[in-house]
Amino acid sequence: xxxxxFRIPQRLTKLxxxxxxxxxxxxAAAAAEPLAAHARARAxxxxxxxxxxxxxxxxxxxxxxxxxGSLRLGVLFELDxxxxxxxxxxxxxxxxxxxxxxxxxxAVEPVAWPAPSAFKESEGLFTTYGYEGRVLLTTRAVFAAxxxxxRIARVRADLLVCEVECIPAKLVLERALAGDAGGSSVxxxxxxxAGRTPLTPAALGITLDLSTETASPSTPEAASLVASLGVxxxxxxxxxxxxxxxxxxxxxxxxxxVEIERIESQPDGSGGFRVALAGRTLAGITPRLMGxxxxxxxxGQRQHVEVDLAxxxxxxxxxxxxxxxxxxxAIGLALLGGLILNLMPCVLPVLAFKAVAxxxxxxxxxxxxxxxxxxxxxxxxxxxxxxxAVVVALRAAGTAVGWGFQFQEPLFVAAVASVLVVFALNxxxxxxxxxxxxxxxxxxxxxxxxxxxxxxxxxxxVLATPCSAPFLGTAVGFAFASDAVVIFAIFLAIGVGLAxxxxxxxxxxxxxxxxxxxxxxxxxxxxxxxxVLLATVVxxxxxxxxxxxxxxxxxxxxxxxxxxxxxxxxxxxRESSRVVFRTxxxxxxxxxxxxxxxxxxxxxxxxxxxxxxxxxRAARPYDAAAVEAERRAGRxxxxxxxxxxxxxxxxxxxxxxxxxxxxxxxxxxxxxxxxWTRRDERIRAALASFGRSxxxxxxxxxxxxxxxxxxxxxxxxxxxxLEALREASRTGSRVREVTLSPARESIFSRLASQGxxxxxxx
Amino acid sequence: MKCxxxxxxxxxxxxxxxxxxxxxxxxxxxxxxKAPDFKLPxxxxxKSLSLASFRGKVVYxxxxxxxxxxxxxxLPLLEDLRKQFPNDQFQIxxxxxxxxxxxxRKFLERTGVGYPSATDPKGRLPEMFGxxxxxxxxxxxxxxxxxxxxxxxxxGDVGPLRERIAQLVAxxxx
Numbered sequence: 033x034x035x036x037x038f039r040i041p042q043r044l045t046k047l048x049x050x051x052x053x054x055x056x057x058x059x060a061a062a063a064a065e066p067l068a069a070h071a072r073a074r075a076x077x078x079x080x081x082x083x084x085x086x087x088x089x090x091x092x093x094x095x096x097x098x099x100x101g102s103l104r105l106g107v108l109f110e111l112d113x114x115x116x117x118x119x120x121x122x123x124x125x126x127x128x129x130x131x132x133x134x135x136x137x138x139a140v141e142p143v144a145w146p147a148p149s150a151f152k153e154s155e156g157l158f159t160t161y162g163y164e165g166r167v168l169l170t171t172r173a174v175f176a177a178x179x180x181x182x183r184i185a186r187v188r189a190d191l192l193v194c195e196v197e198c199i200p201a202k203l204v205l206e207r208a209l210a211g212d213a214g215g216s217s218v219x220x221x222x223x224x225x226a227g228r229t230p231l232t233p234a235a236l237g238i239t240l241d242l243s244t245e246t247a248s249p250s251t252p253e254a255a256s257l258v259a260s261l262g263v264x265x266x267x268x269x270x271x272x273x274x275x276x277x278x279x280x281x282x283x284x285x286x287x288x289x290v291e292i293e294r295i296e297s298q299p300d301g302s303g304g305f306r307v308a309l310a311g312r313t314l315a316g317i318t319p320r321l322m323g324x325x326x327x328x329x330x331x332g333q334r335q336h337v338e339v340d341l342a343x344x345x346x347x348x349x350x351x352x353x354x355x356x357x358x359x360x361x362a363i364g365l366a367l368l369g370g371l372i373l374n375l376m377p378c379v380l381p382v383l384a385f386k387a388v389a390x391x392x393x394x395x396x397x398x399x400x401x402x403x404x405x406x407x408x409x410x411x412x413x414x415x416x417x418x419x420x421a422v423v424v425a426l427r428a429a430g431t432a433v434g435w436g437f438q439f440q441e442p443l444f445v446a447a448v449a450s451v452l453v454v455f456a457l458n459x460x461x462x463x464x465x466x467x468x469x470x471x472x473x474x475x476x477x478x479x480x481x482x483x484x485x486x487x488x489x490x491x492x493x494v495l496a497t498p499c500s501a502p503f504l505g506t507a508v509g510f511a512f513a514s515d516a517v518v519i520f521a522i523f524l525a526i527g528v529g530l531a532x533x534x535x536x537x538x539x540x541x542x543x544x545x546x547x548x549x550x551x552x553x554x555x556x557x558x559x560x561x562x563x564v565l566l567a568t569v570v571x572x573x574x575x576x577x578x579x580x581x582x583x584x585x586x587x588x589x590x591x592x593x594x595x596x597x598x599x600x601x602x603x604x605x606r607e608s609s610r611v612v613f614r615t616x617x618x619x620x621x622x623x624x625x626x627x628x629x630x631x632x633x634x635x636x637x638x639x640x641x642x643x644x645x646x647x648x649r650a651a652r653p654y655d656a657a658a659v660e661a662e663r664r665a666g667r668x669x670x671x672x673x674x675x676x677x678x679x680x681x682x683x684x685x686x687x688x689x690x691x692x693x694x695x696x697x698x699x700x701x702x703x704x705x706x707x708w709t710r711r712d713e714r715i716r717a718a719l720a721s722f723g724r725s726x727x728x729x730x731x732x733x734x735x736x737x738x739x740x741x742x743x744x745x746x747x748x749x750x751x752x753x754l755e756a757l758r759e760a761s762r763t764g765s766r767v768r769e770v771t772l773s774p775a776r777e778s779i780f781s782r783l784a785s786q787g788x789x790x791x792x793x794x
Numbered sequence: 795m796k797c798x799x800x801x802x803x804x805x806x807x808x809x810x811x812x813x814x815x816x817x818x819x820x821x822x823x824x825x826x827x828k829a830p831d832f833k834l835p836x837x838x839x840x841k842s843l844s845l846a847s848f849r850g851k852v853v854y855x856x857x858x859x860x861x862x863x864x865x866x867x868x869l870p871l872l873e874d875l876r877k878q879f880p881n882d883q884f885q886i887x888x889x890x891x892x893x894x895x896x897x898x899r900k901f902l903e904r905t906g907v908g909y910p911s912a913t914d915p916k917g918r919l920p921e922m923f924g925x926x927x928x929x930x931x932x933x934x935x936x937x938x939x940x941x942x943x944x945x946x947x948x949x950g951d952v953g954p955l956r957e958r959i960a961q962l963v964a965x966x967x968x
Contacts, residue, residue: 079926080927122861125860125861125862125863125866126861126862126863127861151863153863153864153866153867154863154864154866154867155867155949157866157867157904157905158863158866160863192861192862194862194863194864195864195946196864196946196947196948197864197927197928197929197930197945197946197947198861198862198863198864198865198927198928198929199926199927199928
């Protein structure tokens with residue numbers, strides 16, 4: 033007898049029972065109330081002898097509305113006990129679950145995959161990754177113009193559910209997106225899914241490094257691969273300090289072109305752990321290690337981290353081991369970076385300063401000149417040591433900071449502006465700082481007082497910190513990921529590099545003989561340089577204005593005026609021969625400062641970093657998820673990390689990024705601006721994930737989610753930049769998406785259609 | 795609108811197929827039905843395999859795919875089972891439905907299976923046999939009549955399966 037003769041009635045009976053059950057909430061999660069209004073928002077699938085092994089529901093986050101421009105959507109899969117469906121990479125067997133969305137005039141972001149579970153199948157012979165029980169796969173639909181109209185969301189889910197047999201299912205869900213009040217159970221489901229969705233390493237506060245034993249891991253040829261993923265805990269926070277690997281430490285994702293067959297994790301002896309990975313790279317793609325790292329934090333909470341690291345050793349933190357060799361390399365880079373820092377726009381005012389000093393040094397005795405060089409070095413080192421101490425102290429207190437962080441504090445910027453105004457007034461000859469009157473005889477002599485050289489050193493550091501230079505970013509990035517001793521070592525190495533040119537010239541005054549002899553031109557040049565310092569003050573005022581508003585800027589200007597006036601008054605009275613006037617001078621100076629301080633209220637801005645005046649570059653605020661969405665959508669992406677106080681960044685932006693040809697070339701790119709003007713943990717963490725702790729940082733992502741970003745130099749130049757843009761576009765066209773289930777087996781589609789048919793027939 | 799690649803042509807084809815299947819009342823072949831004959835290329839690149847060439851022996855026709863974990867469970871167990879009966883009495887014929895043939899070969903190598911496996915990447919044979927879940931296997935007697943249909947696979951299935959095979963092997967053709 034052919035089975036439909038008796039089986040269909042049997043199936044109908046079962047289905048009738050099931051539909052009755054479905055009229056009641058299948059589970060708290062099913063949120064029957066809102067869905068009842070949209071009959072097709074739920075579908076049954078993977079029929080096994082008439083029993084659906086999976087029930088799918090299309091959910092909309094109850095807190096979202098069309099008026100908001102975007103909606104969080106989710107497909108909830110509820111599986112029979114013992115059955116599971118598969119993750120985006122199913123592992124050694126199984127088929128990836130696919131969602132195909134159709135929403136008119138909306139861009140649907142990639143699915144946010146909750147961390148999967150690992151299943152040992154076939155007596156442990158194969159490992160697969162997926163979900164059992166229930167899982168909500170969420171995404172976000174961003175709507176184009178014309179919000180408020182009734183809209184329909186349609187999604188087709190292609191999936192395979194397995195227990196001791198596998199049943200493909202193709203489920204089509206559809207619902208209106210307007211006017212759904214939703215319920216707390218749906219909200220709870222979205223919250224649960226978000227809680228299981230992996231974070232970026234930066235968001236969790238841990239750092240990762242990847243080392244490979246394969247000779248040339250970046251070649252797009254298939255090759256065996258032995259790699260080691262280092263997981264370094266953060267300090268302070270219980271959720272990321274002292275992390276340990278979970279039972280199944282790593283869920284590899286082959287979209288990166290890497291197939292992992294063996295995973296072993298072991299402690300690294302410094303609070304973190306390393307995951308040894310063995311497998312192979314797939315042909316035709318520049319490989320990246322992609323996947324999800326599962327770990328248990330010190331507080332016992334399970335955490336998941338999205339891993340996406342280039343296998344090629346272009347990333348210096350990845351290439352640098354944490355051992356002595358790595359430290360030596362980092363110190364070398366710090367020296368070189370410090371040296372190059374002298375040429376960065378931030379330090380130019382100080383350099384101008386020193387040019388005068390050098391000219392004067394040329395005329396002096398060797399020993400004296402060298403003393404000034406040493407004093408300058410001492411000033412540089414003292415301020416860098418102080419900076420390192422602050423960084424270490426802040427980190428001990430659980431606050432993560434980056435290079436140049438102090439410029440995120442308006443009060444610090446105000447203080448630097450004050451120092452610069454005082455220096456400028458000094459250069460104008462209005463008053464002298466901290467030198468005894470006996471040495472006032474010659475203006476040339478004042479310029480090279482050893483104490484003055486020390487202060488010049490301090491000022492050089494203060495002005496240099498908002499700048500990153502080639503090699504410096506790498507070294508500082510290494511320092512910030514290391515312990516206190518390494519931070520001090522690297523900061524001091526930067527100082528030595530920064531002071532080295534002046535120190536060398538002072539040690540060999542002969543070198544400076546080519547400079548013009550000091551004479552009457554020197555006071556004039558000094559006055560001229562005073563204006564350079566005031567120009568720097570204009571820049572600092574602009575930073576304060578951007579960060580804390582025009583009132584704060586006006587307050588600061590008033591304070592600077594009071595300061596200048598106090599300085600002048602002090603000088604006038606101090607020159608008097610009468611003691612009472614001299615005492616009065618000090619008192620007047622003090623009083624004016626107090627009065628001025630009362631005027632100053634440079635409050636710390638509470639606003640977030642909003643990109644402004646970047647229309648020319650059509651940049652969107654940096655958002656890792658949006659970057660990922662653009663990459664998946666096949667667009668090349670350019671991300672630039674910047675800050676108003678970063679002069680190198682501003683110079684790059686004005687000269688290169690706003691150039692007409694560059695803007696035209698960037699038209700095909702999705703451009704993101706990560707503005708770090710104010711403290712922003714998200715951006716600090718993003719920088720850290722690229723091994724950096726300061727701006728600028730320029731990243732070019734070829735299209736496709738499986739390609740490595742190209743890191744551009746700190747100082748952009750137009751032609752190489754244009755070439756890099758062209759290369760990124762070209763690379764994208766070469767990058768091939770690795771298909772996990774090539775064209776999805778025809779049997780699958782056919783069986784799935786039968787599943788549908790069976791459902792309708794029953 | 796930003797969507798994944800459209801597969802509307804495929805949807806149409808599936809709908810047609812589904813419609814045809816409904817009209818033809820296509821369904822899984824049950825015990826008692828005559829197993830339709832077929833000829834398919836061998837997965838290892840050898841000569842073609844046809845069901846008719848096994849006539850006179852008890853045949854276990856097993857549909858499998860590399861994406862189906864329980865199928866992979868069954869491969870080594872079926873290999874053991876095969877060795878428990880004489881070759882001229884009992885044969886296992888596997889039909890692999892992977893589209894990626896290389897993937898299927900890799901799994902065969904890993905599990906060390908010695909019985910022949912045909913390749914049917916277009917999935918014609920599962921359609922012919924009305925296979926709905928994976929793995930599905932058909933125990934066919936010496937005369938080509940399906941005597942038992944087995945769905946899914948777990949380790950404990952081997953014992954009862956051996957019994958059934960033994961009964962069919964013992965039943966001499968009339």
